[in-house]
Amino acid sequence: MDPRNHSSVTEFILAGLTEQPQLQLPLFLLFLGIYVVTVVGNLGMITLIGLSSHLKTPMYYFLSNLSLVDLCQSTVITPKMLVNFVTEKNIISYPECMTQLYFFILFIIAESYMLSEMAYDRYVAICNPLLYNGIMSYYRCFQLTAAVYILCIIQSTFHTCLMLRLYFCKANIINHYFCDVFPLMELSCSSIYFNELLALVCSSFNVLIPALTILISYIYILYKIFHIHSTEGRSKAFRTCSSHILAVAVFYGSAAFMYLQPSSPSSVSSMDEGKVSSVFYTIVVPMLNPLIYSLQNRDVNVSLKKMLERRIFF
Template identity: 75%
Template sequence: MGQRQLRRAKKSLQIPYFISLTETERKMVAENYTSVTEFILAGLSEQPELQLPLFLLFLGIYMATVVGNLGMITLIGLSAHLHTPMYYFLSSLSFIDLCHSTVITPKMLVNFVTEKNIISYSECMAQLYFFSIFAIAECHMLATMAYDRYVAICRPLLYNVIMSYHLCFRLTVGVYILGIIGSTIHTSFMLRLSLCKTNVINHYFCDLLPLLELSCSSTYINELLVLILSAFNILTPVLTIFASYIFIIASILRIRSTEGRCKAFRTCSSHISAVAVFFGSAAFMYLQPSSVSSMDQGKVSSVFYTTVVPMLISS
């Protein structure tokens, strides 16, 4: 078929005289616009000699994540003296991290030991949906924990009044609502696209940006949504955390006792390290223009917020 006929065939998809096409033209149009039903995940590395070492590395990380976070949730649940807002938020973060890691890591481990890393379209969309929920929820839970630390250190006498059970519950519910709303928007607009360029996803899981690279239709709205929602879900928590720690550090420096200052810094240090790794790697992945970002570098960056941070939280 000539180029002129092919252009006519493509254009006819949007106008009534599609029925006037010849049978050959119809078949070619159908083949050209058929979406794939399963994908092949490219994985972290294509070098065969690295598959086993990477499998053992991430198996160890995942086991530490599961044991650590389950242990944290169980310990906080069983210990009455730990039923405080700080530990309530910590157990919620442990649950988010456990789910976040479980959505990604088991499939990645299977892919290290199988010859073809296949995932169906429905499984891919489900993975994208639940990954987005827990990733967004983690962003806002880290900001909530920073606010809790601000009240505890800067308003110690009013801590129990401000951080009441009802406020803690509402903040936690709000974190999950933001995650569900953001994930539903991303996944809904992804389902509207025709993914037919290739069936190879240049990543180790179904993430937004590598899936957009497979689209035959316009991704302008999707890319705009990724930028807007990522800016909201990353920059808003980061600014909240930054403002909280400015007040926290100012308050700690006013403590006369060296032991008191050290104790206050130790309380915040693990949270600060998790925040820096999580938001730094997430911003590198999602807040760069598509023309600048490299998916190979993005895969390495995403390892930190999908597997490393959930393990750090539990340690």
Template identity: 75%
Template sequence: MSTGNHSTVTEFILAGITEQPELQLPLFFLFLGIYVLTVVGNLGMITLIGLSSHLHTPMYYFLGNLSFIDLCHSTVITPKMLVNFVMEKNIIFYPECMTQLYFFSVFAIAECHMLAAMAYDRYVAICSPLLYNIIMSYRLCICLTAGVYIFGIIGSTIHTGFILKLILCKTNVINHYFCDLFPLLELSCSSVYINELLILFLSAFNILIPTLTILVSYIFIIVSIFHIRSTEGRSKAFSTCSSHISAVAMFFGSAAFMYLQPSSVSSMDQGKVSSVFYTTVVPMLNPLIYSLRNKDVKSALVKILDKIPYS
């Protein structure tokens, strides 16, 4: 489309979560607290896994990467969102907006596939315990992790590349608290048909494929658990998997609600609520879920804390 009759937007105003003035300050402190917990929790998990030699296993290798992804995912979104609560207008320039969209997409897609890789790791651990160390070799872990980030980079590059081709000129107000795909499509004066097809196709691939992988893995896991004769063995197997299931349900549930449906103005306000879960709440809860429900992590933390007074 010719740009002759249109004035291309060079900066945007992020509408934020709410326009009610009385809620701005309470929401600022709420999300500031969430972000602080996210940073402390995920950095703490990464540090703990790095310092504790008995946590140098495939399971905690993937968990460390999940913590890194969650930390980056939240950092791309939350600081700019906090600005929205204290500024009269939260302005974001076009290059900054596209950069935020790119890195948000990288880490969101990477988290989908990392959760699938973690499910495969649990499947091997419970269904083939004698072959676990052979199957989940260092090389395979590196390959799976590399694949996770490659999927994220490729998917994000496609989304961002096609957004860059659009002429954004309808308005400079983004009906969201960050630069996401659907809110940006609403600003386009050119056709978004290809963009919407790509969002549905890539979202189906990056959400449904990992979900099916996780589902199949846990079907085999549950069957194997019921074949375990000892009650203690069953309990240990269930506790190992319950944390992962909780993280999967929260992340994929909120992401699917936002991206596996056609874009519309009416759904966008509802989408903000689901976006809060997978951009801010889930990254905060993941380290809490995996630490509070994991004896190995709690034991490693106690050992590290016991060494502090003597150092």
């Protein structure tokens, strides 16, 4: 599909997080550091799980996929965002913008469902330990993961195709630090009814279904934990659950604030609030996930220690 047939705009300008010059350098250094930690953490986790024979379990299979999604999602957003802090105008071409939109939607939806699959895996492990190996077989884990990626590709394709049909003839300044659905729709001078409808339906589905899955899983998990007689066992389980729930709350809360609020194109303050909330689920959460899901895990720490000792020995 040739973009020139649908838009007189050949490039966009990303407004970024702030227009205050004194904040540009501090924010650049901050988000550069976050991106480095994100890449090292997630890439390291993928490598560790792939090389360690002790981590060949369904839990770490899902974790490696979550790390891959976080790594890709951060790479789609952050490098272009960093450019905005060191250039006077952060220009992105029409094809680049649509490509960024496509992969952002793909990975943000995948993040949502990966979190729910991890919660379901923990539910089976804690509440049905005798049936765990049968229920969470390698083939079943592969099916669940493949289904997530297929669903994400389908939805991302629909969103992008509907965006490509819009005609952009207004100002080309996107009030955001990346090409997102609602900021792009604000610039359109053609009907966005179907775009808004698809965004609302898909956003509701992709937030509520995984969130309900996580909530129900944890209700059963907590019920099981309360029946653990060991104080130490309950304390350890509660610490694990609280970290997971905190990360899930940050991700779904910020995503819901951005996408489940009524559309108000004239409200600049609403979009500015949305930019701040989107920082959490596009940049902060991918950095935190390797820490809260992995570095506090004893199996991961033992495997990492063994790998480092083996590397030093050689």
